[in-house]
Amino acid sequence: MGLELTDKLRENLKRRLEKHTVKNGDHWIWVGSTSHGGHGKMTIDHKQYETSRVAAALFLGLDINSHIQLACHKVECGKKECWNPDHLYIGTKWSNMNDFIAVNNGDDPRRKRGGK
Numbered sequence: 001m002g003l004e005l006t007d008k009l010r011e012n013l014k015r016r017l018e019k020h021t022v023k024n025g026d027h028w029i030w031v032g033s034t035s036h037g038g039h040g041k042m043t044i045d046h047k048q049y050e051t052s053r054v055a056a057a058l059f060l061g062l063d064i065n066s067h068i069q070l071a072c073h074k075v076e077c078g079k080k081e082c083w084n085p086d087h088l089y090i091g092t093k094w095s096n097m098n099d100f101i102a103v104n105n106g107d108d109p110r111r112k113r114g115g116k
């Protein structure tokens with residue numbers, strides 16, 4: 001059985017997120033504990049979750065127990081510690097891979113927006 005996000009738990013998590021966050025312009029930077037990879041993490045019910053994943057579950061409707069859905073950072077954010085829901089989207093393992101390839105080829109269409 002996975003984690004059940006009750007209303008009470010949601011309120012609790014929002015408070016915990018905000019308590020350990022410094023707003024840097026549009027970026028909401030988690031300043032609590034982080035994983036070795038630099039991703040924010042928080043413990044919920046004895047299990048560790050990435051803060052961006054928690055934020056996506058709270059604000060974007062991601063299924064926190066899903067093994068397929070991922071909380072991904074938009075290219076224009078790119079900050080691992082940021083959890084502003086506006087800077088996140090729900091992806092899958094596959095869409096994340098596509099992003100990775102696009103960025104590395106330098107031809108991500110979202111980067112061309114606005115021109116040079």
Ligand SMILES: [Zn+2]
Pocket residue numbers: 026027028077078079082083084087
């Ligand atoms: Zn951001």
